[in-house]
Amino acid sequence: MKHLILLSLIILSASVFSQTKVSGVIKDGTGYPVSFANVIFKDSQEGTISDENGRFYLESDKTYKTVIFSFIGYTTKDIELTTRSTYNMEVVMEESADALAEVVVYSGKTSKKNNPAIDILRKIWENRRENGVKKFKQYQYDKYEKLEFDLNTIDSGLIKSKVFKGMEFVFDQVDTSNVTGKTYLPIFINEASSKVYGDNLLNEEKEVLQGNKNSGFDNNQTLIAFVKDLYNEYDVYDNYLKFFDKAFTSPLSRTGIDVYNYVLRDSAYIDNKWCYNIVYYPRRKNELTFKGSFWVNDTTWAIKEINLQASKSANLNWVRDVYIEQEFDVLNDSTFLITRDYFLSDFSFRKKEAAQGVYGKRSTLYNNYVFDIPKDRKFYNKQVDPYNYEVYNRPDDFWDKNRMEKLSNDEKGVYKMLDTLKTVGRFKALYNIGATLASGYYEVENFDIGPVFSIFGFNEAEGLRIRLGGRTYFGQNDPWRIEGFGAYGFKDDRFKYGISGKWLLDRKSRLTVFGGNRRDVEQTGSSLTNSNDVLGRSLASSSLLSVGANDRLSRINLSTIGFDIEPWKNFVLRLTGSYRTLKSATETFSIDYKVMEDGVFTGEVKSELKQAEIQLGFLYAPGRRTSGYGVEQTVINSGDFPSFYAGYSYGLKDVLGGDFEYKKIQALYSQPWNIGGIGRLFSTVEVGTTIGAVPLSLLNPIPGNQTYFSLYNSFTQLDYYEFVSDTYASLHLEHNFGGRIFSRIPLLRKLDLREVVAFRAIYGEISQENKDLNASNIVYQAPEDIYWEWSVGVGNIFRVFRLDFNFRGNYLDNPDARKFGVTGVFGFSF
Incomplete structure (x- = not known):
């Protein structure tokens, strides 16, 4: 938390670059929010769902002229877009009289009996698997991790503030989150490329750092380690997922039916595998739960994709939002291996949407899985020098080869911007105040x-x-x-x-x-x-x-x-x-x-x-x-x-x-x-x-x-x-x-x-x-x-x-x- 105090002292501003952006709230005829409605750009596969308060945000690099809103029991609604960025929309959906008899109500409590979604959930429990690598004697894989801190929710009053006089150039590196719809400015980026070795028979795992690069707070291993600890490793199949020293109930938990409502929303082929799409949301407020959806395969009952967003009413301090995405790939038609893990948290002293805050983001990608190559215990027990100069000073061609995800243009510009920012006297003063409070x-x-x-x-x-x-x-x-x-x-x-x-x-x-x-x-x-x-x-x-x-x-x-x-x-x-x-x-x-x-x-x-x-x-x-x-x-x-x-x-x-x-x-x-x-x-x-x-x-x-x-x-x-x-x-x-x-x-x-x-x-x-x-x-x-x-x-x-x-x-x-x-x-x- 002391690092968040430091970061919160330098909250800055934003502008917009994507081609098409929409945000707003969906309500029914009585003014009640429509939770988990479908929002999709017409003639595309790009879409999202509204949150428990009916709010949504959707953006695309492409230009679209129409956005479609649909939900079971309501008439589908098409809205024409007159500008590339349309914010604060208020969409009113009308109930469909023909479909009322078949409506599955998402916002109320769902039945635990005769619910196909819960039948599928029980199949997941029966075929529960640990992380795919645990199915092999030994494993190796490449891992690329990008950690980022961003300042978000900036208004014109803050931009014109005397606090930022002489630092106006930072506003050139602004983007918009496709999760929350808020503008943000990256202030810290760390990239790490590693090789991971594991042996399930010896119960050993070792991660060997191949390269590390960061900007913002020069070579600050404490801040990097602090962020990594916030986003500790987790397995969505576990009954409880631990973040911020709190145990959230997983939507795949065996106790999930006591704290979540489940709805079978859709089914489709994903990568030539027939999958079911299930939406889940909390039964009660103020508990450490999520809302979101997941796709599950119909034969292995393994998760193909899942997203989790912490309930807005969860008893969390300083954290306004938590959003997680995981994607899995299939090996040999049966074993699902994680390929991408994305974690975003929105830190703020206030929970109001308009309050300034700090994003903490971790993107982890996995590749080049190799199995059943044994190494003796000495390999795992051998101490490694915690600092190797070459690892922290890799050339650009190393990163071009080992990045599994290219940096955006904004992220590339951040390296240069932050190096410049550290030479500004006003920034140094703010940093020193934060450092004193933290240490x-x-x-x-x-x-x-x-x-x-x-x-x-x-x-x-x-x-x-x-x-x-x-x-x-x-x-x-x-x-x-x-x-x-x-x-x-x-x-x-x-x-x-x-x-x-x-x-x-x-x-x-x-x-x-x-x-x-x-x-x-x-x-x-x-x-x-x-x-x-x-x-x-x-x-x-x-x-x-x-x-x-x-x-x-x-x-x-x-x-x-x-x-x-x-x-x-x-x-x-x-x-x-x-x-x-x-x-x-x-x-x-x-x-x-x-x-x-x-x-x-x-x-x-x-x-x-x-x-x-x-x-x-x-x-x-x-x-x-x-x-x-x-x-x-x-x-x-x-x-x-x-x-x-x-x-x-x-x-x-x-x-x-x-x-x-x-x-x-x-x-x-x-x-x-x-x-x-x-x-x-x-x-x-x-x-x-x-x-x-x-x-x-x-x-x-x-x-x-x-x-x-x-x-x-x-x-x-x-x-x-x-x-x-x-x-x-x-x-x-x-x-x-x-x-x-x-x-x-x-x-x-x-x-x-x-x-x-x-x-x-x-x-x-x-x-x-x-x-x-x-x-x-x-x-x-x-x-x-x-x-x-x-x-x-x-x-x-x-x-x-x-x-x-x-x-x-x-x-x-x-x-x-x-x-x-x-x-x-x-x-x-x-």
């Missing part, structure tokens, strides 16, 4: 200042806190990076700082060395799984508002050095050496501990902890996709893949003055789940134990949350340090129904609100020897009876805010126990 950093030459959103903070130790930081930035693929910050607290009158550096030594294995030092005030124990990130800082450490006193803060001096390596894709091994000192940052909080020798208290109490530690960690995130090949990569499908972490820490006593020897074992597993048409579930399980006697600062406080923000993986109704443990197991579940319940309540339906429920629980223990060390003002209590809490929330308020109502499940007799609380969270989501 949180303001760019100055080869240095970024920020993050700008963390300049101000507040806590009991520092009072008002001001922070200013930055990082080196020569480009998104920098092999090394240095970053740091300085901060000042007006209450404690102290200066804090942090500095760290990292260097990528090898791109293929991603061998990276890192190190740094930080002196700061921190809310330790804000998460269960330990992190030695030098510049990491929890929201609890400087939240502007909090519930009760946020005074249990520590002064930390942390130094780290280490390396990580990725020997296999998405499997990271990290070894870190660290040294830290800790002491209380406020007079009302103590981390004091008793000095023990052979289990006997010596009478000495220490207020400062010194500890050296070695930590070995393993992170595995199958399915994670990243962009860039420098020392830092951007995860482009965050929250869309499972994650496994295991860590082992060893405390070094008497090394650099280390106070304790201990062993700590921790593990974490998180997984998002799309649960059919009822929403999305996030789950996290954490377990850990500490072996050896340690004081409060080395134990595992159960992460409470005294802020007014909803923080996942924390316990909203717990205060900081209310529970402390050395052994724990926790479970977090959060489910977003995506508006499925509210959409059935008439008064709430149009608000597009979303329902969220959550459950959190944790079990913990603490040993007697750890209790014996305690000399702090914290009374140790572990949740041995399993502490739990739950919440219900209303999300998508104004499309950016969620409000949660939190309830404590037990331990209600604890001092100052908070039985109920309200928290909220801001965020952009589709």
